[in-house]
Amino acid sequence: MNRIRLNRRLAFCSFFVAALVIPVYALDVPTHAIQDDSSLRISIKDIWLTEAPGVVLAKSSYIHTLPGGDRIQVRTEGERDEYMIILAREQEGTFPGWAQGSWILTRRRDTGLPERIRVFLRSDPYTYVQFRPFTADKSLLDVVVYNAYVVHSQSLAIPFERLLVIPVEDALKTAGEGFPRRYFDPDPGRYRGLREFIGLVRQRLPELSFRDDGAIDEQGRYVFIRNLEVQDGPGGLNCSGFAKWIVDGILRPHTGKRLAIPPLKEPFGNRSSSFSEAYERIRDPFFGLDWTRNLAAAAGDFKTLEEIEVQKGSFASIIRRKDGKSSIRAYPGFLQNTGFDSEGLHPLLYTLAIDEPGFIYLASVNQELGPAPRMRQHFHVAVLAPYFTEAGNFRIALFESAEETSFARFKTRYPGHYINLVRIPVEGVFDP
Numbered sequence: 001m002n003r004i005r006l007n008r009r010l011a012f013c014s015f016f017v018a019a020l021v022i023p024v025y026a027l028d029v030p031t032h033a034i035q036d037d038s039s040l041r042i043s044i045k046d047i048w049l050t051e052a053p054g055v056v057l058a059k060s061s062y063i064h065t066l067p068g069g070d071r072i073q074v075r076t077e078g079e080r081d082e083y084m085i086i087l088a089r090e091q092e093g094t095f096p097g098w099a100q101g102s103w104i105l106t107r108r109r110d111t112g113l114p115e116r117i118r119v120f121l122r123s124d125p126y127t128y129v130q131f132r133p134f135t136a137d138k139s140l141l142d143v144v145v146y147n148a149y150v151v152h153s154q155s156l157a158i159p160f161e162r163l164l165v166i167p168v169e170d171a172l173k174t175a176g177e178g179f180p181r182r183y184f185d186p187d188p189g190r191y192r193g194l195r196e197f198i199g200l201v202r203q204r205l206p207e208l209s210f211r212d213d214g215a216i217d218e219q220g221r222y223v224f225i226r227n228l229e230v231q232d233g234p235g236g237l238n239c240s241g242f243a244k245w246i247v248d249g250i251l252r253p254h255t256g257k258r259l260a261i262p263p264l265k266e267p268f269g270n271r272s273s274s275f276s277e278a279y280e281r282i283r284d285p286f287f288g289l290d291w292t293r294n295l296a297a298a299a300g301d302f303k304t305l306e307e308i309e310v311q312k313g314s315f316a317s318i319i320r321r322k323d324g325k326s327s328i329r330a331y332p333g334f335l336q337n338t339g340f341d342s343e344g345l346h347p348l349l350y351t352l353a354i355d356e357p358g359f360i361y362l363a364s365v366n367q368e369l370g371p372a373p374r375m376r377q378h379f380h381v382a383v384l385a386p387y388f389t390e391a392g393n394f395r396i397a398l399f400e401s402a403e404e405t406s407f408a409r410f411k412t413r414y415p416g417h418y419i420n421l422v423r424i425p426v427e428g429v430f431d432p
Contacts, residue, residue: 027391031121031169031184034101035068037087038167041103044074048085049105049164053112057083063095070101082106082115091123098125105164114160119168121184124394127350129179131171133160141175145183148315148331148347154178180314183354186394190357191387196428197360198385198397201246201404204432208245208402211236215244216432218260225261239381239401240291243362246383246399247295247424249432258432259298268293269305271337288364288378289337289420295362296422310334310361310421314351318344338366338376339420342411348421349396353386356423360385364420378420382410385426 041049048056061075073088073095084106091099100123106115117131130142132153139160143151156174163171172179213224214236222235237245248258268290296308311334318331320343331344340348342365352359365380382400384407389395396407 028100028123031172031181034121034168035066035070036167036169037066037070037072037101037103038165040064040066040072040074040087042165045164048074050112053083053107053109056085071095078109081109083109096125098128099123103168117163122392127184129168129172131156131160131163139163141179143180143183144319145315145350146347147319147321148344149317149319149328150180150183150315150347150351151175151178152317152328183351186354186388186392187357188388188390188392191353191389193428194358194360194385194387194426195389197250197426197430198387200428200430201249201399204249204430205399205403208242209234209236210238210402212238213241214238215241215261216248216258218258220258223261225265228261237402240288242400242402243292243295243381243383245402245432246360247299247362249430250299250424250426253429253431259295264291264294264298266290266294268297269337285375285377286337288366288381292362292364292381292420292422296424299424308422310340310348310352310423313340313344313348314355315344315347318347335418337420338418339364340418342414342417342419345411345419346396346407349384349386350394353388353394357387358425358427359423360426361421361423364422365414365417366420367414367417384421 048059057076057078059076061073064072064074066072071090073090075086075088077084077086084104086097087103088095088097089099089101097104098120100120102120104118106118107113108115114133118128120128126146128144130144132140132142134140134155137157137159139156139158141151141154141156142149154175156171158166158171158174172181211231213226214222214231215225216237217223217228222231223229224231225238225240244259244264252258265287267286271286271289293305293308296302300308302308313331313333316331316333317328320327320329332341334340349361352361361384363382363384364378365382366376366378368374369377369379380400382398385397387395387397398405398407398410
């Protein structure tokens with residue numbers, strides 16, 4: 001069967017490298033060891049935290065040193081409708097406001113009423129816990145990672161005013177098992193093998209080039225996927241062939257051989273209907289889905305689709321930010337034979353890195369496409385490797401079409417698309 005008929009789909013497999021500037025954070029301590037700043041908050045409650053907005057906004061910033069040695073800059077920052085009292089922890093001589101342990105109270109400008117307390121348990125501006133007023137004797141807890149709520153509006157039996165002065169650790173303990181501490185306490189040592197793997201892949205990339213429909217067969221020859229004919233001229237890989245090259249590099253040190261191509265093109269799972277079956281020969285809508293599932297089955301020796309595929313997320317709502325405003329919307333989660341909305345891919349990979357370290361993920365990008373009739377088409381394959389650096393900073397390495405590219409550009413490239421993920425276990429060895 002001719003598995004690749006759409007030249008348009010093949011064109012999607014060629015991309016260029018784009019740089020992403022990501023801040024580097026200092027090594028954090030475990031969350032339970034963050035120096036408590038409640039004594040400072042008690043001392044400034046009446047003159048900073050509950051004082052009239054005009055009085056507070058007129059105050060000058062100053063630096064306070066905790067008994068344990070941490071330095072905190074107390075300052076305000078104002079917006080049109082709200083303003084913030086920020087207790088910013090020092091990091092390498094600066095006070096960015098999101099360094100580990102930083103505490104921020106947001107209040108209304110017109111009334112002075114509190115809106116929320118935000119606490120950064122890691123030196124990462126995209127991960128934090130948040131407390132909001134609820135009733136006279138209760139507050140609400142949110143836990144946010146990369147614009148997704150892994151906890152949203154959990155009730156705490158603590159009046160909001162008490163949260164202004166009690167230790168953050170005491171407030172989190174009140175949540176009990178409802179607070180997923182693991183998302184703020186990654187162990188960098190658990191990603192050592194994955195970091196070594198990424199380094200080895202990067203070393204081998206210069207020997208590769210892109211070519212439509214290209215792959216390496218079990219004999220080490222550059223061939224075309226659609227008919228297995230040997231390529232003429234310089235050999236190259238497309239996005240699917242490159243994903244196979246990655247998996248061959250994981251398996252070959254143990255098996256001594258590369259995977260054959262024909263089994264990778266076979267249907268995997270119940271992924272078609274009476275409608276789509278009529279178009280499989282001419283449109284091949286499930287190529288990327290079948291290819292990645294078969295690769296994952298071979299790499300992990302998985303027996304069931306549930307083992308192969310990422311089918312559960314850790315959040316049900318996400319924050320959408322646009323034009324300086326934010327809104328909360330429900331996140332659909334996993335859709336069968338489709339995967340996850342690309343809008344939630346970043347927090348999904350963060351939670352996966354925490355919950356199942358030592359895996360990379362093959363992504364099958366899909367969307368409803370023409371010509372008529374419009375139908376869902378799995379048209380591109382990429383390799384995603386979420387991990388934590390030695391210093392504990394979250395990163396996502398992204399490889400596609402014979403090169404390393406940028407995760408930020410990948411997200412921008414596919415708004416409104418869906419991403420189906422399969423897991424591949426890796427160690428610190430690689431030899432394709």
